[in-house]
Amino acid sequence: xxxxxxxxxxxxxxxxxxxxxxxxxxxxxxxxxxxxxxxxxxxxxxxxxxxxxxxxxxxxxxxxxxxxxxxxxxxxxxxxxxxxxxxxxxxxxxxxxxxxxxxxxxxxxxxxxxxxxxxxxxxxxxxxxxxxxxxxxxxxxxxxxxxxxxxxxxxxxxxxxxxxxxxxxxxxxxxxxxxxxxxxxxxxxxxxxxxxxxxxxxxxxxxxxxxxxxxxxxxxxxxxxxxxxxxxxxxxxxxxxxxxxxxxxxxxxxxxxxxxxxxxxxxxxxxxxxxxxxxxxxxxxxxxxxxxxxxxxxxxxxxxxxxxxxxxxxxxxxxxxxxxxxxxxxxxxxxxxxxxxxxxxxxxxxxxxxxxxxx
Numbered sequence: 437x438x439x440x441x442x443x444x445x446x447x448x449x450x451x452x453x454x455x456x457x458x459x460x461x462x463x464x465x466x467x468x469x470x471x472x473x474x475x476x477x478x479x480x481x482x483x484x485x486x487x488x489x490x491x492x493x494x495x496x497x498x499x500x501x502x503x504x505x506x507x508x509x510x511x512x513x514x515x516x517x518x519x520x521x522x523x524x525x526x527x528x529x530x531x532x533x534x535x536x537x538x539x540x541x542x543x544x545x546x547x548x549x550x551x552x553x554x555x556x557x558x559x560x561x562x563x564x565x566x567x568x569x570x571x572x573x574x575x576x577x578x579x580x581x582x583x584x585x586x587x588x589x590x591x592x593x594x595x596x597x598x599x600x601x602x603x604x605x606x607x608x609x610x611x612x613x614x615x616x617x618x619x620x621x622x623x624x625x626x627x628x629x630x631x632x633x634x635x636x637x638x639x640x641x642x643x644x645x646x647x648x649x650x651x652x653x654x655x656x657x658x659x660x661x662x663x664x665x666x667x668x669x670x671x672x673x674x675x676x677x678x679x680x681x682x683x684x685x686x687x688x689x690x691x692x693x694x695x696x697x698x699x700x701x702x703x704x705x706x707x708x709x710x711x712x713x714x715x716x717x718x719x720x721x722x723x724x725x726x727x728x729x730x731x732x733x734x735x736x737x738x739x740x741x742x743x744x745x746x747x748x749x750x751x752x753x754x755x756x757x758x759x760x761x762x763x764x765x766x767x768x769x770x771x772x773x774x775x776x777x778x779x780x781x782x783x784x785x786x787x788x789x790x791x792x793x794x795x
Contacts, residue, residue, distance in 0.1 A: 442558050443468040443530075444782065445549045447537045447726070448565035450478015451520060452756030455498055455771045456563040457529050459779040465786060467529050468557065470549065472536035472570075476524035479569035480517045485595045486619055487513040490611055490639070490673040491769065495647035498523060499772035508645070516768070537566075537726045545789035546751065560789065561782045564727060564739070565755040567766070568720035575607075575718055579696040586713035587696075590616055593715055599624045603710065605701060607692060608717030609634050610670040614678050616717060617687055627688040634682065634689060636674040646673065647769070656764045657773070722757060744778040751785040753778035 446456045449471025460467035469476065489496050494507035496516070501523055503511060511519070524531055536552040540562055549557040572589040580587065590612050602624045606617040609630040617628045628634065639646055650656045672678060681687040693701040700710040724732075724739055732748050734740055739754050743761045746752035755775055756766045764770025 442546055442560040444561040444563065444786070445470060445537075445540075445547065445557055445559035446563045446565055447540075447549070448478060448567060448756075449473070449476035449524065449531060449533070450480065450565070450567055450756070451498065451768050452565035452567060452766070452771050452775075453478065453563070454520060454523055454527065455775040456565050456755050456779065457527055457531075458498075459772070459775040460563070460782075461527065461529055463779050463783040465560070465783060467563075468559075469524075469529060469531040470535040470537055470551065470557070471531060471533045474533050475517075475521055476531050476533065477517045477520045479567060480513060480520060482569065482591070483513050484590070484593050484616065485513065487615075489516065491647045491767070492645050495645070495651070496768045498768055501526075539726050539729055540752075541729050542749070545785075545792070560786045561751040561753070563753050563755055563778070563782065564724050566723045566726075567756050568722050568758075571721045571723035571725075572716075573719045573721050574716055577696055578694070579702075582698050583696040583714070584698045585700075585711060588713075588715060590715055590717040591720070596620045596623045599713060602712035604713045604715065605629050605693070605711055606715045606717055608670075608719075609672070610717060610719070611672050613717030614672045614674075616715060618678055618681055620715075621681065621687045625688075627690050628682075629690055629692040631692055634678075635671050636679050637671045639673050639675045650763070656770060657762050722754075724754075727752070744774055745781045751782060751789070753782045 443466040444460045446453050446467050446469045449469045453469055457467040457469050489511050492508045493503035493505055493511050496511055497503040503519055537549055538552050539550045541548050547559045547562050549559050569591060572591045574589060593616060596619050599620055600623040604620055604624045605627045606613050607629045617626050620626045641649060682689055691704040693703050695702040700708055702708055722738055727733055730749050732740055732746055732752060740747045741754050744754045755778060756771060758766050761774050762770060765774050
């Protein structure tokens with residue numbers, strides 16, 4: 437393969453892929469963005485209808501492109517989708533939608549990227565920016581196969597209407613779990629099932645949003661290795677309404693159940709209760725199975741990397757992994773910093789391969 441003319445394949449056209457495409461372009465290389473969906477917005481169009489960011493607009497933008505509207509408002513799902521599409525339109529790079537990547541294989545110093553429609557793209561480098569939304573994590577729970585009610589991951593939840601009048605259990609202690617459980621409580625009887633009590637973090641301090649303090653203190657940029665000293669388990673950002681809902685009994689919280697039965701759950705205290713639905717807000721895993729043929733993944737399917745740079749395959753980098761390099765690595769406000777870092781390593785590989793080939 438002629439590395440002097442081959443593009444860099446950016447797999448994924450969401451916030452991480454678009455940030456990567458701009459960094460690749462600015463490094464003097466040619467990106468080609470491969471997005472499985474019908475528009476360059478990644479997973480954002482598929483989140484639940486009421487999703488609202490926990491960071492205000494001024495802290496919810498890709499570097500260099502301000503989020504429109506009042507800088508202190510909290511953007512909703514559709515606003516983020518529209519913002520990313522505008523960002524993509526202004527990039528001036530090739531973006532292929534409907535291009536779901538099925539495999540990446542080695543080709544000398546470069547790669548061959550194959551998509552589900554049978555196309556093959558020779559690439560000088562690869563940015564794996566597919567995030568994790570398409571790989572939701574469902575824990576193994578006794579009796580789950582025999583449960584006759586509705587069981588779904590929060591990735592498949594859209595709005596509360598189908599659950600009106602029902603008994604619903606939401607499993608999880610993070611932002612999505614609490615936000616969805618609180619919304620459902622307006623139409624259903626809801627329990628939030630968690631391993632530990634929900635821990636809340638005030639949304640505002642001294643009149644400013646928490647994200648202001650994350651930025652000015654430098655916490656946003658702390659190396660990932662340091663974060664375990666400060667972050668232990670899920671924290672839910674709250675203006676006070678979620679804590680009030682739990683305190684008032686409008687939203688119930690119990691230790692997670694030990695088993696599912698055909699018509700209900702077995703709670704930790706041994707009691708049984710009939711329920712209609714379980715919604716699992718139990719997180720995601722990196723959706724990078726298309727790299728399995730490169731030997732780039734651990735046995736559990738997670739990437740082998742150092743700060744987003746593959747430790748097994750030169751020219752392969754990652755973007756948008758949780759805590760990839762810092763607290764904000766997989767956020768709109770932080771992904772551009774990681775993009776510059778990993779693309780620098782990728783560009784050095786591509787230029788080295790070109791020089792070695794005498795091209």
